[in-house]
Amino acid sequence: MAPLDPPSTSDEILADALEEYHGRIALGQPTDPASYAARLGSRFEEFLEVLAAEEALDRAMAEPETAPLPRAFGPFTLVREVGHGGVGVVFEAIERHLGRTVAVKILRTGIDTDEDAKERFRREARACAHVRHDHIVTIHGAGEAEGQLYYAMDLVPGESLEELIKAGRVPESRRLAGELAKVADALSEIHAKGVIHRDIKPSNLIVRPDGLMMLTDFGLARVDGGLRVTRTGQLLVTGHYASPEQLLGDQRRIDRRSDIYNFGVMLFHAVTGQLPIPTDDWNVLYRRRLHERPPAPRSIAPEVHPDLDGIILKCLEPEAGDRYQTAAELAAQLRNFAAGRAVDDQGALSPSVRFGRGLKRRWKPLAAAALLLVGAGLGLRAWWTGRDGTLELRYAPQFAALLKSSGLEAPPPATVWINEKQVGALPWRGDLAPGVHRGQVRIEHADFEAYPLEDDPEQPDRGFVVDAGARVVREVLPMPRAGLGGLGGVGRLLEGSHPELVRPPSLTRGLSGGEAPAELLMPRGAVRTQDLAEWMLDINAMAFVPGGRLVLRRGKEELWTAPLELPSPESHLVCGRFPDAVLARIRPGETLTFGWVPPVPPSGTRPEARAFEETVRVLASDPSAELVPQVEQTYAAAHPRLVALLRARALAASGLLSAALQQVRAQVRDPLRDRLALEELVRVLRQVGVYTQLEQDIDDFLRGQGPAPRLCTR
Amino acid sequence: MGLSETHAALRGALGVPSPAREQAREQLLTRLRPMLVLWSGTRMSPRLKSRMEPEDVAQEIMARVLKGLDGFQAAHGDGETRSFHAWLFTVGENCIRDLVAREDAIKRRPPVLLSVSQTSPSQAAYRREQVERMLQALDALEPEDRDVIRLIKLQGLTAGEAAPLLDKTPNAVRIQLCRALKALHLRLAGPAGSTKAGETPPRLPR
Numbered sequence: 065m066a067p068l069d070p071p072s073t074s075d076e077i078l079a080d081a082l083e084e085y086h087g088r089i090a091l092g093q094p095t096d097p098a099s100y101a102a103r104l105g106s107r108f109e110e111f112l113e114v115l116a117a118e119e120a121l122d123r124a125m126a127e128p129e130t131a132p133l134p135r136a137f138g139p140f141t142l143v144r145e146v147g148h149g150g151v152g153v154v155f156e157a158i159e160r161h162l163g164r165t166v167a168v169k170i171l172r173t174g175i176d177t178d179e180d181a182k183e184r185f186r187r188e189a190r191a192c193a194h195v196r197h198d199h200i201v202t203i204h205g206a207g208e209a210e211g212q213l214y215y216a217m218d219l220v221p222g223e224s225l226e227e228l229i230k231a232g233r234v235p236e237s238r239r240l241a242g243e244l245a246k247v248a249d250a251l252s253e254i255h256a257k258g259v260i261h262r263d264i265k266p267s268n269l270i271v272r273p274d275g276l277m278m279l280t281d282f283g284l285a286r287v288d289g290g291l292r293v294t295r296t297g298q299l300l301v302t303g304h305y306a307s308p309e310q311l312l313g314d315q316r317r318i319d320r321r322s323d324i325y326n327f328g329v330m331l332f333h334a335v336t337g338q339l340p341i342p343t344d345d346w347n348v349l350y351r352r353r354l355h356e357r358p359p360a361p362r363s364i365a366p367e368v369h370p371d372l373d374g375i376i377l378k379c380l381e382p383e384a385g386d387r388y389q390t391a392a393e394l395a396a397q398l399r400n401f402a403a404g405r406a407v408d409d410q411g412a413l414s415p416s417v418r419f420g421r422g423l424k425r426r427w428k429p430l431a432a433a434a435l436l437l438v439g440a441g442l443g444l445r446a447w448w449t450g451r452d453g454t455l456e457l458r459y460a461p462q463f464a465a466l467l468k469s470s471g472l473e474a475p476p477p478a479t480v481w482i483n484e485k486q487v488g489a490l491p492w493r494g495d496l497a498p499g500v501h502r503g504q505v506r507i508e509h510a511d512f513e514a515y516p517l518e519d520d521p522e523q524p525d526r527g528f529v530v531d532a533g534a535r536v537v538r539e540v541l542p543m544p545r546a547g548l549g550g551l552g553g554v555g556r557l558l559e560g561s562h563p564e565l566v567r568p569p570s571l572t573r574g575l576s577g578g579e580a581p582a583e584l585l586m587p588r589g590a591v592r593t594q595d596l597a598e599w600m601l602d603i604n605a606m607a608f609v610p611g612g613r614l615v616l617r618r619g620k621e622e623l624w625t626a627p628l629e630l631p632s633p634e635s636h637l638v639c640g641r642f643p644d645a646v647l648a649r650i651r652p653g654e655t656l657t658f659g660w661v662p663p664v665p666p667s668g669t670r671p672e673a674r675a676f677e678e679t680v681r682v683l684a685s686d687p688s689a690e691l692v693p694q695v696e697q698t699y700a701a702a703h704p705r706l707v708a709l710l711r712a713r714a715l716a717a718s719g720l721l722s723a724a725l726q727q728v729r730a731q732v733r734d735p736l737r738d739r740l741a742l743e744e745l746v747r748v749l750r751q752v753g754v755y756t757q758l759e760q761d762i763d764d765f766l767r768g769q770g771p772a773p774r775l776c777t778r
Numbered sequence: 779m780g781l782s783e784t785h786a787a788l789r790g791a792l793g794v795p796s797p798a799r800e801q802a803r804e805q806l807l808t809r810l811r812p813m814l815v816l817w818s819g820t821r822m823s824p825r826l827k828s829r830m831e832p833e834d835v836a837q838e839i840m841a842r843v844l845k846g847l848d849g850f851q852a853a854h855g856d857g858e859t860r861s862f863h864a865w866l867f868t869v870g871e872n873c874i875r876d877l878v879a880r881e882d883a884i885k886r887r888p889p890v891l892l893s894v895s896q897t898s899p900s901q902a903a904y905r906r907e908q909v910e911r912m913l914q915a916l917d918a919l920e921p922e923d924r925d926v927i928r929l930i931k932l933q934g935l936t937a938g939e940a941a942p943l944l945d946k947t948p949n950a951v952r953i954q955l956c957r958a959l960k961a962l963h964l965r966l967a968g969p970a971g972s973t974k975a976g977e978t979p980p981r982l983p984r
Contacts, residue, residue: 079952114956117963121931124912125813725942749943756929757921758945760823 078107082114138209140168140216147224156219159204166204167219170212186213199250201270201280220278225334226266234334235275237372242402243277244331248395250279251327255320255391262318264326265305266333304339305329308354308382321384324394328379328387332358335372336365340380357382371400371407709744716748724748742766742773788862792851803847807840810866812909813932814839817870819913820928826878832913839866839873860934867933915965923958930955 081100088095097115101108136142140157146167147154157168186206196202206215228234235243247269254261261279268281307325309317332340340358341349358380361368375397381387388394400407712727725748731741742762749759764770787809790802818839819832826835843866850865916924922944929940930951937951944951 075953075956076949079949079956082956083952110956110960113963114959117959117966118931120908120912120962120966121816121927124816124909125932126809722939722942729942729945756925756943758925758943760921 074107077104078110078114081111085115137168137170138207138214140166142168146219157216159216165219166216167201168214168216170214197250197253199246199276199278200254201278217280220270220272220280222270222272222278224267225269225271225277225330228271229266229334229337232337234337237335237369238402238404239275240334241372241375241398243271243275244327245395245398245402247277247279248327248391248398251323252391252395254279255323260318260320261323262310262326263305264323264330266330269330303349304341306353307384309384311349311353317384319384320391321387321389324379324387324391325384327391327394328376331372331376331379332361335368335376336361338364354382369401374407375401709741712744712748716751721748721751724751739766791847803844807844810843811836811840814870815909816912816916817867817928817932818874820916820924820932821870821874823878826874830877835874835877838877839870842869842873863934911966915962918965919958919961922954923961926951926954926958927962 081104085095085097085100097112100111104111137155137157139161140155140159142155142157143165144156145153146156154167154169157166158164159166201220202218204216204218206213208214225234234240251261251264263281264279268279270278270280272278303311305326307318307322310322310325329340332338341352343349343352358377360373361376362370362373375394378397379387379394388397397407708727708731712724712731716724725745728741728745728748732745743766746759746762746766749756749762758773761770761773765773787802787806791799791806793799793802814836815832818835819827822830822832822835846865846869850862916927919927925944926940929935929943930937935943937948937955941948941951944954946954
């Protein structure tokens with residue numbers, strides 16, 4: 065379970081306000097949420113968010129099921145649903161008085177009270193009606209029926225470009241470019257009428273059976289000079305295709321060049337089969353779109369022609385001024401490429417080309433960097449013995465030898481877990497006191513990709529960026545329950561005992577969390593201090609070293625100016641890599657909790673458990689209430705806890721489950737030792753019949769498949 | 779569907795046998811269905827989810843509810859809504875445990891036709907998507923956030939009732955509910971298409 069922030073007074077104020085708000089509504093006193101603004105102050109926004117989430121839940125729960133088709137709708141008979149987008153649902157329909165088949169797009173009910181959505185819908189109808197083009201779906205009319213807005217348009221047979229991409233049936237690149245050039249012409253015409261589409265993506269491009277492509281869905285179009293209905297910051301465009309300025313929600317900067325960017329992402333997706341930033345993580349998308357250049361399509365699909373590569377990269381320039389300035393320019397270049405003519409790639413150099421040019425200018429520093437990389441690679445090769453994709457924690461040879469020479473057998477391994485999941489086992493260490501040893505590391509970023517060497521005009525003094533397989537060392541002591549004085553104490557202690565390590569002050573903030581301190585240290589002098597502030601922590605491997613220290617490896621672009629000073633590889637007790645499944649769970653911004661749990665030593669609880677089970681067995685054969693006091697008398701002196709558990713079981717048998725839970729819960733003081741009480745707790749939880757993560761956690765722990773559950777202290 | 783709405787629908791569904799009662803039962807289940815889909819989505823283990831959709835589980839629960847309503851009526855007379863809710867979720871829990879036990883043998887069932895003619899065509903698609911989106915958002919929450927939302931917002935327990943189940947004080951439950959709803963809002967407000975069906979969406983930082 066992830067740690068929770070401790071409840072604060074302001075959290076309680078929010079909870080109180082929410083309770084009061086619902087109380088008033090229940091009493092038939094509708095209350096304006098705005099009346100809480102003054103009372104909640106800076107937390108009012110959160111109050112509104114909570115209400116919005118509740119409303120969304122209510123809406124989702126209040127939905128009846130489907131309606132049969134065909135059915136009449138205004139002047140149409142709806143035949144079947146052919147798709148749905150961000151604002152509306154599209155049906156194939158028959159216009160009854162003309163007998164013709166059309167597509168009818170209906171604004172979704174449920175958001176029809178949202179004036180923004182209504183206005184967007186009307187605007188779409190207006191925008192479509194403004195434009196007549198062979199490559200734009202023609203609109204026939206708009207209206208309102210059954211309280212819902214709709215418009216009718218040509219029913220275009222075919223599939224969306226998105227479907228073709230998914231099916232791997234995208235036309236050959238020159239043919240694709242030729243068709244898309246026509247779409248860019250259509251876009252140019254739209255722009256000329258003052259309309260920005262703002263949602264160009266493969267699903268909004270219909271490919272007819274004859275290969276002709278048609279642009280549709282103007283749901284997000286903005287008529288220049290028209291009413292601005294989108295609230296600043298509201299993200300309307302699909303995130304994967306959004307331009308940087310769209311992601312920023314900066315309406316003033318969104319213009320026709322945003323469409324060019326969207327177009328470029330669509331083209332990228334079509335020719336490589338991948339998105340430039342193939343992530344579903346909003347934080348990663350946002351950060352990389354705003355701060356990084358997209359990869360060259362050729363780096364993903366080498367068969368992409370360099371000219372097409374250049375066209376796409378020019379569309380994807382982060383700065384709108386560096387892109388094609390008009391759709392007509394883009395159309396011309398696509399047409400050039402389709403016809404095999406030279407493409408003007410001014411300003412659209414791929415990183416590989418830039419790298420080649422940069423190489424000529426900077427061969428000396430690059431050679432030095434290459435040497436460093438080789439050195440680092442050799443060091444890491446010696447360091448990481450785990451196989452890729454699998455966790456391999458094992459005895460270091462010298463440790464095994466030590467055991468052997470001492471005539472010792474290896475004790476059972478301790479459970480090692482990351483993010484509450486068991487990921488392996490750690491050899492028993494005699495000096496590691498029983499108990500949960502845990503620490504936390506906040507992961508700012510978890511990708512680990514090789515980046516092409518390229519010029520970075522924004523940081524000319526850096527010259528180039530390399531994937532150095534940079535390594536961050538985090539030192540974590542075997543953490544006692546108390547003592548050492550928290551983070552600072554651990555840091556001082558480590559610095560004192562490991563002079564080769566230094567604690568970068570800029571990175572230590574925010575590293576501690578929860579109940580145990582964690583500390584980031586790194587080889588002294590490994591990097592320039594001024595680079596540290598820019599670090600994003602990428603961790604793709606870990607090692608446990610003597611003293612209970614944990615070493616994490618990261619790989620990401622960094623400029624290294626000094627050799628890596630690896631701690632002695634001989635010092636490592638065990639090492640390993642995160643398995644893919646663990647990597648997949650590590651998300652930017654998440655706190656990674658790691659730790660290891662030595663095996664629970666056999667304790668006195670087992671005889672107690674046997675006595676308990678025996679008593680229960682007797683009770684089961686004679687379920688008379690009188691037996692309980694007898695049992696209490698028998699065991700009270702030796703096992704007061706057992707008696708409490710028996711009482712709990714009696715309560716549970718009487719249906720007083722809540723009281724039983726409390727009774728059992730009170731007996732769990734230390735999950736590592738109170739196994740019997742834990743077993744009973746999970747049993748009562750099951751009897752309550754309401755599954756919770758707590759039940760699962762306890763169960764996992766009891767089966768040795770998870771860390772000790774974190775129970776609240778009262 | 780809140781308790782008050784359930785109450786009205788339940789009264790009709792528990793009358794003497796008649797065509798009107800059957801219609802009311804169908805209506806009751808139709809109304810319960812989205813909530814049961816969400817409940818199932820938050821209650822199913824990842825393993826079960828890999829085998830079945832929440833819709834299938836909700837369908838199974840509804841089938842059992844339909845079969846068991848006479849028994850419930852016999853035990854509870856005209857039906858007190860809280861008893862019905864307690865019974866409903868017990869049926870749900872049992873259903874899920876049974877499904878886990880025999881998940882290999884489960885085959886997808888065609889949906890029972892529970893149509894409400896007054897639903898507009900666009901509503902149907904929109905609502906399906908809304909439920910799907912909500913499921914994805916709930917799925918992306920921390921387990922304890924999901925638990926607190928399920929127990930309080932879907933099952934209608936009070937903070938006091940949910941507290942021992944979550945090993946928290948009632949006050950901590952109230953606070954966690956607020957946090958969970960904020961996290962849910964954050965998920966729902968994310969970019970369209972940021973999560974896809976069948977994929978586990980990333981967790982947001984707390």
